[in-house]
Amino acid sequence: MNPSPEGHGQEPSRRDFIYIAAGGAAAIGGAFLLWPFIDQMNPAADTLAVSTTEVNLADVAEGEQLTVMYQGKPTFVRHRTAEEVAAARETGPNQIPDGDSRNLNLVEGSDATDQHRSAMAAGVRDGVEVDATLRERFIIMLANCTHLGCVPVGQSGDYHGWYCPCHGSHYDTAGRIRRGPAPENLHIPPYTFLSGTTIRIG
Template sequence: MSANDTIDPSRRDFLYVATGTAGVIGAAALAWPFIDQMRPDASTLAASSVEVDVSSLTPGMSLTVKWRGKPVFIRNRTPEEVKAAQDVALAELKDPVARNANLASDAEATDIDRSAGEGKENWIIMVGVCTHLGCVPLGQQGDFGGWFCPCHGSHYDTAGRIRKGPAPENLHVPAFAFISDTTIRIG
């Protein structure tokens, strides 16, 4: 090539763009397996919701199921337990927020807002993890007849509301729905 020869700038620009494009495609092809492996596997997606048959739970009985790796307490409360929870004034509560994924985040911790709702006030469904340090409370124990976390002494009432001890929040209520009179879908 001599000093008088000219190089076609459009061909050089094309080569730069083509080389850059090939590099980007190669980097994306190399990165995709690493990105793809971060997706949840099929067993995790299958566990995102669970259906529970509660037809055998008579008033006063509880059932614990596993959902997303956590225990979920399902209790068919007795009329006395429902009445005791309804009689508690909101001013007496340590945490006045319902913590119910089915309601607005600022819903008050009334018994009805903690339960399965009108007509199903006897049903309470809660994530069974103490809001203090993540222990699993024991059912139908403690000073208020609800749940008691023996690790640090948190006492919950029959609606799962923190009443005494170091736990800062009520037991959380997951998203759930009755899909029939005897079947609950959690998640």
């Protein structure tokens, strides 16, 4: 009976074991080498520290705007005038380029009425008693143009809301895109009322 060719049907040799062990060590070493690069993509400690932001709405006078930081992003807290609210309510969601509220406090796909964009959307849901006039007057939005992320200028533009001078996007007093290259309304972050005048964003 002839012996089988060398290497066939035999247990792994010492050389095979060395190859396997070396490959495993190289894989583990590669993972250790890559970990610092992967880990640096996690949010910075200072960003995590501001994952929520509290704002006292009583500090924002009618007709004024406060810019606060939320998760490292500028966020507008605007106390609109009665005229600004009325102007926003004259325009329905079917008259604007983006009919979506872009409001994380509502179910996805809610239409972009002024009521769905203002603090009316959060005030009822929280179970906190909030003055109805205050809820309709305030609007809280991420302060980044939805075109390329620039920060629009308040109380300006063709619709007296926000205007992005970088590329000419015009937003109305409800933060809805009306003209220009921006594809979406200014986004509204999640927030809740902690009291009749204090909100927590995030």
